[in-house]
Amino acid sequence: MLKYIGLFKSFFKASLISELEYRFNITVRLFTDVLWYAAQLSVFEVIFLHTKQLNGWAIEETRVFMGVLFVTDCLYMLFFSENLDRLGEKVRRGDLDLLLMKPVNSQWMLSCQKVSVAYLGNLLISSGWLIFALSRVSIDPWRVLYLLPMIPIGLILVYSIRFMTSATALYLTRADAVTYIWYQVYRLGTRPDTIYPTALRYAVLSVLPIAFLASVPTQVILGRASPFVLIYGALLATLFLLASRFVWHQGLKRYSSASS
Amino acid sequence: MLGCARLAILQQLEYRFNLIADTVIQPVIVGLVELTLWAAFFHSTGNQTLNGFSREYYLSYAVWAAFVSRISTSWMYESMMIEDIENGTVNSILVRPISFYEYYLGQFFGYKVFTTLLSLGAPVAVCLFADLPLVISRLPLTLGLVFFYLLLVHTMSVAIASLGFFFSRIHHITVAKNITLWMLTGELFPLDLAPEPFRSILIALPFSSAVYRPVGYLTGRLELNTITEGFLSISLGLLVATVVATALWNAGRRRYSGTGA
Numbered sequence: 389m390l391k392y393i394g395l396f397k398s399f400f401k402a403s404l405i406s407e408l409e410y411r412f413n414i415t416v417r418l419f420t421d422v423l424w425y426a427a428q429l430s431v432f433e434v435i436f437l438h439t440k441q442l443n444g445w446a447i448e449e450t451r452v453f454m455g456v457l458f459v460t461d462c463l464y465m466l467f468f469s470e471n472l473d474r475l476g477e478k479v480r481r482g483d484l485d486l487l488l489m490k491p492v493n494s495q496w497m498l499s500c501q502k503v504s505v506a507y508l509g510n511l512l513i514s515s516g517w518l519i520f521a522l523s524r525v526s527i528d529p530w531r532v533l534y535l536l537p538m539i540p541i542g543l544i545l546v547y548s549i550r551f552m553t554s555a556t557a558l559y560l561t562r563a564d565a566v567t568y569i570w571y572q573v574y575r576l577g578t579r580p581d582t583i584y585p586t587a588l589r590y591a592v593l594s595v596l597p598i599a600f601l602a603s604v605p606t607q608v609i610l611g612r613a614s615p616f617v618l619i620y621g622a623l624l625a626t627l628f629l630l631a632s633r634f635v636w637h638q639g640l641k642r643y644s645s646a647s648s
Numbered sequence: 649m650l651g652c653a654r655l656a657i658l659q660q661l662e663y664r665f666n667l668i669a670d671t672v673i674q675p676v677i678v679g680l681v682e683l684t685l686w687a688a689f690f691h692s693t694g695n696q697t698l699n700g701f702s703r704e705y706y707l708s709y710a711v712w713a714a715f716v717s718r719i720s721t722s723w724m725y726e727s728m729m730i731e732d733i734e735n736g737t738v739n740s741i742l743v744r745p746i747s748f749y750e751y752y753l754g755q756f757f758g759y760k761v762f763t764t765l766l767s768l769g770a771p772v773a774v775c776l777f778a779d780l781p782l783v784i785s786r787l788p789l790t791l792g793l794v795f796f797y798l799l800l801v802h803t804m805s806v807a808i809a810s811l812g813f814f815f816s817r818i819h820h821i822t823v824a825k826n827i828t829l830w831m832l833t834g835e836l837f838p839l840d841l842a843p844e845p846f847r848s849i850l851i852a853l854p855f856s857s858a859v860y861r862p863v864g865y866l867t868g869r870l871e872l873n874t875i876t877e878g879f880l881s882i883s884l885g886l887l888v889a890t891v892v893a894t895a896l897w898n899a900g901r902r903r904y905s906g907t908g909a
Contacts, residue, residue: 416820423827431836435689437843438698443688565669572677579681583688588680 395492396500403503414506421465421510425458425517428578443583448524449610453580455518456535456609457602460542462514464550466507467543471499472550476557476567484643495636499551522609531609534618538605541621545600548628549573551636558639577601597624649750653758671718671767679714679771686710699841705869708780709838712863715771717835719764720794720858725756726805726822733812733900748897749806756802757795764791781867790862793878797857800886807893813900834860838869854878854885 407414432454436447445453475498478484487501488494522532553570560566577598581589592599600621607613690696690703698706729752732738741748775782808825811818830836832855839850839860850856857878864870 410817412815413817413820416824420820420824420827423824423831427827427831427836430831431685434837434841434843435685438841439689439693439695442692444692560665565666565673568666568669568674569677572674572681575678575681579685584684588684 392492392496399501400503400505404505407505414509417504417506418509418513421462421507422513425454425514428457429454443580444612445580445582448521449606450580451521452518452525452610453602453606455514455521456539456606457578458514459511459518460539460546460601460605462507462511463539463543464546466504466511468499468547468550470502470504472547472554473567474502475554476564479557479643488640494640495551495633499547525610527610531611534608534615535605537618538600538608538621541618541625542600542602542605544625545597545621545628546574546577548625548632549596549598551632555632555635555639558636558643573598574601577603579603580606594624597621597628600624649746649754649757652746652751652754653761667763667766671763672770675714675718675767676770678717679711679774682710682714683707699838701869704780705867706838707778708775708782708867709863709869711771711774711780712866713835713859715767716790716794716863717830717833717859718767719760720797720801720833721826721829722756722798722801722805723822723826725752725759725802726808727819728752729805729809730812730818730822733809733904734816738904749802749893752806753799753802756805757798760795760798781869783866783868786866789875790866793857793862793865793875793882796879797854797882800854800882800889801858803886803889803893807889807896810893810896810900813896813904829855829858832856833858834863838864840864852881854881857882 429451432442432447432450435442436450440446442450478487478498484498487497490497550570553566556566573596576584576588576592576596578601581592581599581603584592589599593604604613604617604621608615608617686703686706686709689698690706696702729748732741738748741751744751746754772782772784774780804825808818808821811821832850832853834850834856835858839856840847842850851860861870861874861878865872865875
């Protein structure tokens with residue numbers, strides 16, 4: 389464990405030095421994410437000009453949902469997104485070979501090698517929005533503490549699903565199609581699950597638990613879902629993480645080096 | 649240019665599953681997500697209409713917006729242009745008897761025509777099956793407007809790609825541009841739902857011809873005058889984009905020293 393913490397510190401430092409070489413890039417990324425937040429918010433802000441509630445969600449509650457979504461998304465982008473997006477390219481170019489030779493867990497190495505420190509600024513903005521949104525709803529303040537386990541659970545589930553889709557690069561020559569599908573599946577998580585028809589709702593809560601990205605955590609802190617859903621979420625996160633390890637190991641058995 | 653179009657089609661046919669995912673699966677999922685949102689809206693409010701249009705109009709809009717937006721965006725070819733300039737592969741294009749603009753325009757249009765033909769069946773089938781508003785006779789003019797808009801998209805892409813002569817790593821500018829357009833085109837919601845003055849500004853901009861105008865016209869939400877206005881606003885936008893793209897490209901070329909790809 390200490391070895392991995394030490395390694396992660398080194399990765400963070402190397403990523404920071406690398407990112408600070410391109411300061412304009414950091415600014416553009418910050419601006420891009422702010423645009424994405426604005427796009428997501430604009431849909432609901434416009435809809436709520438014409439209605440007071442959307443399948444049981446008022447505008448203030450929807451803003452909390454968006455805040456949780458922004459924070460979880462930001463953490464995913466910070467730690468995992470760049471690494472997992474490049475997995476397919478690493479497989480095709482043979483860069484995976486060097487990584488597999490290292491005396492550390494290859495899945496961890498692949499997933500955590502690069503920290504997108506540019507998103508630290510976005511984390512401030514998204515957290516700020518969440519705090520603003522929470523200040524406008526009447527909830528028991530202690531319920532906000534449920535976010536401490538719920539956000540990591542959502543993060544692990546999103547990471548596991550994304551890792552499994554990225555790992556298809558070991559099975560297919562090009563996994564771009566699976567990546568396209570992943571982005572659309574992710575979009576399912578950017579809406580409260582209660583707006584979906586029953587069959588789809590069950591899917592996003594079990595088979596493809598993208599609802600844990602923001603919808604379930606928000607419902608827990610708003611008091612609409614029992615905190616016991618935390619146990620369900622933790623079990624699901626463990627299951628999906630183990631599944632991602634299985635997919636990875638099976639994929640490695642099929643992997644033949646691209647001769648680096 | 650027809651040769652370039654053919655090249656683009658053949659390249660896409662190499663990875664058929666990727667093609668199907670991009671042209672059919674993606675927009676189906678997006679359409680499904682947006683359909684559920686509008687269905688939930690009408691279920692919650694109990695209203696029969698919103699802004700004078702019934703639930704069916706919004707569902708039809710959601711279905712078509714998902715597909716038309718796939719046609720009117722440019723991620724892939726813009727990324728390819730940027731990469732060519734960044735890694736020096738542009739050298740091989742510069743020595744050809746065809747301009748960089750034309751080379752990628754041929755590929756871009758070839759790809760878009762092919763994927764449009766592949767993907768169009770799905771929204772038509774959904775609208776016919778679910779009895780959603782659709783004026784099929786308006787489809788040719790709708791596509792005409794979208795393809796004219798693609799000229800603007802391509803010109804903007806060349807302008808952004810030209811920034812590759814000045815900066816390294818401009819991929820995020822592409823992302824920022826596409827997210828901005830996502831908001832301006834009407835893909836997220838029909839632009840006439842926005843409050844004033846945003847509504848007038850958004851509709852007046854040429855980007856409304858990417859999704860809002862063509863989808864509105866096709867589903868019967870808007871009338872013919874909106875198409876003619878669309879052509880006009882795109883023409884003005886194209887003029888501005890051409891000036892900017894030409895200036896950036898020429899300045900970039902003067903600065904560029906081939907890295908010998």
